[in-house]
Amino acid sequence: MNIHKKDIIIIGCGCIGLSAGVILLKTGDYNVKIWAKDLPPNTTSNKAAALWYPFLSEPLDKVGRWSQETMDYFKKEIIPLGVEKTGTLTKKVYELYRTPRAQLPEWSPFVPSFRRMKKEEMLDGYIDGFTVEDGFVMDTDQYMDWLVESFKALGGSIDQREVVDIREPFIYADIVINCSGLGARELIGDRLVYPSRGQIIVVDNTRDISLMDEEDEYQLGYVIPRVHNSVLGGTNQQHNYNLEPSKKDTEEILDRVAKISPQFERKNLKILGEKVGLRPSRYSIRLENEFMQDGRKLLVHNYGHGGSGFTVSWGCALDTLKLVRKGADKLKTSNKSDVPWYSLLNKRRSSSSCSFVND
Ligand SMILES: Cc1cc2nc3c(=O)[nH]c(=O)nc-3n(C[C@H](O)[C@H](O)[C@H](O)COP(=O)(O)OP(=O)(O)OC[C@H]3O[C@@H](n4cnc5c(N)ncnc54)[C@H](O)[C@@H]3O)c2cc1C
Numbered sequence: 001m002n003i004h005k006k007d008i009i010i011i012g013c014g015c016i017g018l019s020a021g022v023i024l025l026k027t028g029d030y031n032v033k034i035w036a037k038d039l040p041p042n043t044t045s046n047k048a049a050a051l052w053y054p055f056l057s058e059p060l061d062k063v064g065r066w067s068q069e070t071m072d073y074f075k076k077e078i079i080p081l082g083v084e085k086t087g088t089l090t091k092k093v094y095e096l097y098r099t100p101r102a103q104l105p106e107w108s109p110f111v112p113s114f115r116r117m118k119k120e121e122m123l124d125g126y127i128d129g130f131t132v133e134d135g136f137v138m139d140t141d142q143y144m145d146w147l148v149e150s151f152k153a154l155g156g157s158i159d160q161r162e163v164v165d166i167r168e169p170f171i172y173a174d175i176v177i178n179c180s181g182l183g184a185r186e187l188i189g190d191r192l193v194y195p196s197r198g199q200i201i202v203v204d205n206t207r208d209i210s211l212m213d214e215e216d217e218y219q220l221g222y223v224i225p226r227v228h229n230s231v232l233g234g235t236n237q238q239h240n241y242n243l244e245p246s247k248k249d250t251e252e253i254l255d256r257v258a259k260i261s262p263q264f265e266r267k268n269l270k271i272l273g274e275k276v277g278l279r280p281s282r283y284s285i286r287l288e289n290e291f292m293q294d295g296r297k298l299l300v301h302n303y304g305h306g307g308s309g310f311t312v313s314w315g316c317a318l319d320t321l322k323l324v325r326k327g328a329d330k331l332k333t334s335n336k337s338d339v340p341w342y343s344l345l346n347k348r349r350s351s352s353s354c355s356f357v358n359d
């Protein structure tokens with residue numbers, strides 16, 4: 001631990017917490033530790049499809065900027081490392097509609113390659129659609145493992161531990177980043193974040209472009225070809241906490257993707273498995289500073305990314321760094337006399353749990 005660097009604890013080891021950790025460590029200004037109840041592959045992030053496409057997340061103007069910054073980051077820092085390392089491929093993305101869509105997505109002005117689909121690109125049964133030429137897809141488990149490796153290679157460390165009281169990490173660090181996803185519901189009592197249950201089917205590889213039929217944002221039909229396999233989806237069941245795959249959902253997903261193209265009919269597919277994840281949905285992504293303990297501690301919130309965590313991850317990580325810098329300058333210095341009462345707790349843990357202890 002470098003005593004000249006500020007100590008930061010990130011709560012959460014999903015794509016949001018890991019991306020924020022990498023960006024903070026790359027500055028060379030911080031000692032960063034992640035505390036997380038679940039580690040990859042047991043996070044929601046590992047259950048994602050995943051492809052670059054803003055979905056089920058607000059506010060759309062900020063989601064547009066974060067998505068474009070994330071796309072730029074992928075192009076500059078991740079794609080050049082090669083698919084074997086990061087599990088990430090650039091992939092054209094098509095969003096198909098059976099009814100006309102006069103309105104372009106609000107995030108589209110931020111994405112240079114976004115355009116309406118041409119007639120000749122349309123699939124049978126569809127009359128409108130959008131495309132992004134330079135989207136990307138990733139084998140989520142491989143990408144998450146690469147994120148963990150990158151975080152540790154930059155000097156970050158990861159403790160598997162549940163945070164029951166948000167004040168606990170402040171015993172060891174003045175700055176805490178809350179990347180707890182759906183866990184924010186309990187951790188900080190934010191009842192505005194809720195689960196949107198997503199189920200996917202993993203099949204043998206299909207074709208070279210991602211196709212999504214989002215005519216109905218609850219009964220999704222999508223095919224996302226990845227490196228080693230493809231993902232069919234999906235569902236969007238709000239306030240549903242069931243983490244077990246449902247046979248009914250599998251049957252309905254297969255019916256929906258078969259309608260995209262006959263090549264995705266069940267007889268042409270080899271099912272490898274099913275996954276279920278609970279998207280951390282919220283009316284708006286929460287990315288802001290909160291000062292604690294009379295301004296001596298800084299809590300940076302970065303959670304509630306719904307169906308777009310990967311799509312906005314690096315844009316939100318870059319904004320997290322800006323918030324840390326802005327907030328750190330405003331922190332009042334804690335002096336020994338006002339050491340909070342609970343810092344007497346966990347004395348037994350100070351030897352084992354965290355190298356940031358300010359003796
Ligand atoms: C089926 C499905 C498909 C998806 N497809 C896509 C896609 O194609 N593109 C896309 O961009 N997004 C997609 N998403 C959405 C994406 O998966 C999420 O937005 C993203 O994973 C959220 O990341 P996160 O790091 O906030 O949450 P998580 O991955 O849930 O990580 C939260 C972390 O916080 C920890 N934590 C929580 N509470 C506590 C606590 N009290 N103490 C300690 N640790 C705690 C957890 O253990 C975990 O480590 C999909 C989601 C699903 C379910």
Ligand SMILES: CC(C)C(=O)C(=O)O
Pocket residue numbers: 049050051053055198212222233234279306307308
């Ligand atoms: C649109 C799909 C790929 C998605 O982001 C999700 O299911 O959350």
